[in-house]
Amino acid sequence: MSSSSLRRSTAADALSVSIRDLSRSFGERRVLSGIDLEITAGEIVVLIGPSGCGKSTLLRHIGGLDSPTGGTIDIGGAPVTGLDARSAIAFQEPRLLPWRSITRNVEVGLPRGKRNRDDRDRVIELLDLVKLSASAHLRPREISGGMAQRVSLARALARRPGVLLLDEPFGALDALTRLAMQDLLLELHAVEPATIVIVTHDVDEALYLADRVILLGAIVPEDSSELLSIRSTVTVPGVRPRDRGSGDLAELRAELLEGLGVPTHHLSSQ
Amino acid sequence: MSTVRIRAVSPSNELHVLERPVVDNVEAVPAAISGSPRRRRRWGRATVLGAVIPIVLIVLWQTIATSGLVASYRLPTPLSVWAAGVDLYERGVLYQHVAISTQRVLVGFAVGSVVGLVLAAIVGLSTRVSELFAPTLGALRAVPSLAWVPLLGLYLGYGEDPKVALIAIGAFFPVYTTVASALRHVDAHLVELGRSYGYSGPALLSLVQLPAVVPAVISSLRLALAQAWLFLVAGELLGASLGLGYLLVDSQQNGRIDRLFLTIILLGLLGKITDTAVGVLERFLLKRWGS
Incomplete structure (x- = not known):
């Protein structure tokens, strides 16, 4: 995609993601194998799984930060061959540059090249979206963890990505801030309907945000060193914003937790 | 001050x-x-x-x-030291001693720290280059710098060059060591962040690495400046016909304790003044680049 098409003043189109027979090994160790996943444009997909199951690795592949040992990834029908301007990633740590103001940190996410009036307007718009207009001039050390993570989100959205990749974005935040951030993310999705892929450990978060939850893990549960792949896919019912206390979700929650190997002591409502 | x-x-x-x-x-x-x-x-x-x-x-x-x-x-009394200073000043030699020493320090410091910064950037940014150069530079660093004096004398004669070269050697190592290590230890997360937003090469360098090492660069410059004065005196003690180090030797040989005190005080003041200048630069840069 050329840089000019990234500079449209309207919101960018969400792009589909298509992963076919993806595998990744680090030397002898196989981290991912046989991953097939189709993500529709505009969908919110959550990748969930135990630590070390390769969820982050999968996310990094979509963003072109890592290249697969086998298989292919397409974004919007065109293959990912390396770092890719069609996607943008936000990490668990906000990774803000401490010597830059909030505004200047968001600018990092803009497409490279000469900055024009549109770009400045874009940054102002994003800071407004993540409710940081009043803090725009501050340095990262002067703001809270939740604010920093909002800056990181705004930075990822700056280039109007077709696919937004979030690697445990709220994992380091306190419980209440995390809930507020989840709502903010859904608000952002409504305004800027990019395809979103989120990696998380948090089953409740997955069910609250996702259209589909993908459970990653060892195909043979006893042998966690082999064949890490997609174990199951859960389509979450209902429309967002969802009722966090819904009974349907409680069933799915139990199912996912069992899948993660956590005994839930859940009594089925049937 | x-x-x-x-x-x-x-x-x-x-x-x-x-x-x-x-x-x-x-x-x-x-x-x-x-x-x-x-x-x-x-x-x-x-x-x-x-x-x-x-x-x-x-x-x-x-x-x-x-x-x-x-x-x-x-x-000597403070007043006799003062009088010795006035005496040298009136003969027009005090200024010469101070000027030539300051000039040697500034030139040597500039050469040494610039070479140090360049080599540190090369070694600090590339693992391969680091593996090639770091052991040799480490070994050279282990040579007590004054051991170079006779060799420098032989190669460069007894003019300005060997003294400036010695000071440059003294200023080089603190800058090289500190900055190379700081560059190697720039937060890998921030580097990856820059990469993932499409920055690479010089653009990545100026986005992440350079700003990240600004504090290390400044503190290494302060160290290098102190080293520069140290090696100035060492160089001038060992062979010079002008400069504060020479004034020390000359005063000792002539029993001019007042001039000895004067020179020591002058060295302290000059060192403090140059250090303060770097300190002002430090405050300015840290305001801009500090976290």
């Missing part, structure tokens, strides 16, 4: 300068730092407090020197 102490070499207002170094100091603070009245007051207090010990020392020195407890050929 700077303006006042520089004036110590002018013959006109000796008592004013020696006994009340406090007065002008407030004005000596650069405008950038003395922004708000509160800050200026804090600076004023800091200078007043900082001047207490020197004044006490001078008074103590005067008392001991005039009490007859110590022979005058071992301990």
Whole structure:
């Protein structure tokens, strides 16, 4: 995609993601194998799984930060061959540059090249979206963890990505801030309907945000060193914003937790 | 401190300068730092407090020197040191000694730190280059720098070149070592962040690595400057016909204890002045690039 098409003043189109027979090994160790996943444009997909199951690795592949040992990834029908301007990633740590103001940190996410009036307007718009207009001039050390993570989100959205990749974005935040951030993310999705892929450990978060939850893990549960792949896919019912206390979700929650190997002591409502 | 102490070499207002170094100091603070009245007051207090010990020392020195407890050929009075300074000044040689030494320090420091920065950038940014050069540079660093003096003399003669080269060697290593290590330890997460937003090569360098090592660069420059003065004296002690190091040797051989004291004080003041200059630069850069 050329840089000019990234500079449209309207919101960018969400792009589909298509992963076919993806595998990744680090030397002898196989981290991912046989991953097939189709993500529709505009969908919110959550990748969930135990630590070390390769969820982050999968996310990094979509963003072109890592290249697969086998298989292919397409974004919007065109293959990912390396770092890719069609996607943008936000990490668990906000990774803000401490010597830059909030505004200047968001600018990092803009497409490279000469900055024009549109770009400045874009940054102002994003800071407004993540409710940081009043803090725009501050340095990262002067703001809270939740604010920093909002800056990181705004930075990822700056280039109007077709696919937004979030690697445990709220994992380091306190419980209440995390809930507020989840709502903010859904608000952002409504305004800027990019395809979103989120990696998380948090089953409740997955069910609250996702259209589909993908459970990653060892195909043979006893042998966690082999064949890490997609174990199951859960389509979450209902429309967002969802009722966090819904009974349907409680069933799915139990199912996912069992899948993660956590005994839930859940009594089925049937 | 700077303006006042520089004036110590002018013959006109000796008592004013020696006994009340406090007065002008407030004005000596650069405008950038003395922004708000509160800050200026804090600076004023800091200078007043900082001047207490020197004044006490001078008074103590005067008392001991005039009490007859110590022979005058071992301990001159502050006033005789002052007089020695005025004497050298009036003969026109004091300025020459100070100027040539300062020039050697500044040139050697500039050469050494620039070479240090360049090599540190190369070694700090590339693992492969680091593996190629780091062991050799580490070994060279292990050579006590004064061991180069005879070789430098042989190769470069006895003019300015060997002295400047020695100072450059002294200034080089703190900059090289500190900055190379700082570059190697730049937060890998931030580097990856830059990469993932499409920055690479020089653009990535100026986005992440360079700003990240600004504090290390400055502290290494301060160290290098101190080293530069150290190696200046060493170089001039070992062979020079002008300069403060030469003045030390000359005064010792002629039993001019007053000039010895004068030179030591001058070296202290000059070192402090150049360090303060780097300190001002540091405050400016840290305001811009610090976290």
